[in-house]
Amino acid sequence: REALVEVKQLKKYYPITGGIFGRTIGHVKAVDDVSFAIRKGEAFGLVGESGSGKSTTGRTILRLTDKTAGEVKYKGVDLHAVSKQELRRLRPSMQFIFQDPYSSLNPRLRVGDAIGEALMDHGLADKSEIRERVQEVLALCGLAPYHIDRFPHEFSGGQRQRIGIARSIILQPEFIVADEPVSALDVSIQAQIINLFSDLQEKKELTYLFISHDLSVVEHLCTRIGVMYLGSLVEIAPRDELFARPLHPYTRALLSAVPIPDPRLKRERIVLRGDIPSPANPPKGCKFHTRCPLATDRCKEEVPVLRLADSDHQVACHLV
Numbered sequence: 001r002e003a004l005v006e007v008k009q010l011k012k013y014y015p016i017t018g019g020i021f022g023r024t025i026g027h028v029k030a031v032d033d034v035s036f037a038i039r040k041g042e043a044f045g046l047v048g049e050s051g052s053g054k055s056t057t058g059r060t061i062l063r064l065t066d067k068t069a070g071e072v073k074y075k076g077v078d079l080h081a082v083s084k085q086e087l088r089r090l091r092p093s094m095q096f097i098f099q100d101p102y103s104s105l106n107p108r109l110r111v112g113d114a115i116g117e118a119l120m121d122h123g124l125a126d127k128s129e130i131r132e133r134v135q136e137v138l139a140l141c142g143l144a145p146y147h148i149d150r151f152p153h154e155f156s157g158g159q160r161q162r163i164g165i166a167r168s169i170i171l172q173p174e175f176i177v178a179d180e181p182v183s184a185l186d187v188s189i190q191a192q193i194i195n196l197f198s199d200l201q202e203k204k205e206l207t208y209l210f211i212s213h214d215l216s217v218v219e220h221l222c223t224r225i226g227v228m229y230l231g232s233l234v235e236i237a238p239r240d241e242l243f244a245r246p247l248h249p250y251t252r253a254l255l256s257a258v259p260i261p262d263p264r265l266k267r268e269r270i271v272l273r274g275d276i277p278s279p280a281n282p283p284k285g286c287k288f289h290t291r292c293p294l295a296t297d298r299c300k301e302e303v304p305v306l307r308l309a310d311s312d313h314q315v316a317c318h319l320v
């Protein structure tokens with residue numbers, strides 16, 4: 001399938017300042033040379049521990065923040081090179097969904113206005129049609145029409161996330177970056193929201209970049225998965241392949257913590273030593289070598305590059 005989004009050697013560094021003159025004394029390499037493609041119509045899962053650069057990758061892809069280097073192409077258009085005007089024209093078709101929709105909902109606006117205002121802002125509807133359009137998306141997102149005149153504080157966490165999703169969907173996007181959209185919710189509610197994402201993907205032919213620290217969350221929705229560690233992608237594979245045959249030692253460790261329904265298939269739990277190092281001062285060579293149970297001397301010096309290990313399965317490890 002053709003790529004909707006192509007990310008090439010993307011870097012996002014934040015300066016660290018210090019001393020009495022506030023000079024730049026280093027950089028946090030939040031996204032450090034990341035390349036991958038998201039195919040039209042797929043749900044691509046991006047997983048990794050907090051601090052691995054997943055959110056920054058998602059935000060930089062949508063140009064919610066400037067890049068340091070590299071390229072992001074959306075339908076062949078270089079998003080970081082287009083004019084502000086062209087970017088504004090593209091905005092409705094690329095949406096970002098936050099972990100906590102409440103923080104992005106104005107508490108004084110009724111739900112109908114909160115969802116409808118995006119349409120007005122982009123000049124995509126006139127006043128007379130807005131109410132109807134809002135009720136349509138509320139229904140699509142599993143909320144009864146009478147909710148339209150209620151305020152955000154009257155809703156549960158799961159309902160608020162439905163409202164957040166409705167507000168993106170009303171702009172008829174093609175591509176959605178969802179950043180930990182279920183992490184703040186109870187496990188029982190998480191499944192409902194993931195089902196909603198899945199329904200909408202089918203009905204609206206959406207493409208997702210779905211970000212989560214939890215592999216079991218992306219397992220049901222995403223058909224390809226990328227694993228990030230300290231700003232780098234260490235493995236990319238189709239979901240079933242990744243779960244059955246993880247190649248990177250870090251992916252194996254992450255997977256060993258995911259509960260499996262069939263106890264006969266029980267995986268041995270791999271517990272990593274130490275915490276994720278600071279992205280301001282990442283280890284040399286393979287960034288994972290300080291925690292990798294298989295690290296050799298070569299790993300401390302030489303950076304492993306992401307390369308094809310099998311058809312559609314990429315990994316960055318010297319041992320593969």
Ligand code: SF4
Nearest residue numbers: 286289292299317318
């Ligand atoms: Fe471990 Fe070396 Fe592979 Fe890095 S390159 S994951 S340190 S074996």
Ligand code: MG
Nearest residue numbers: 050051054055
């Ligand atoms: Mg994050």
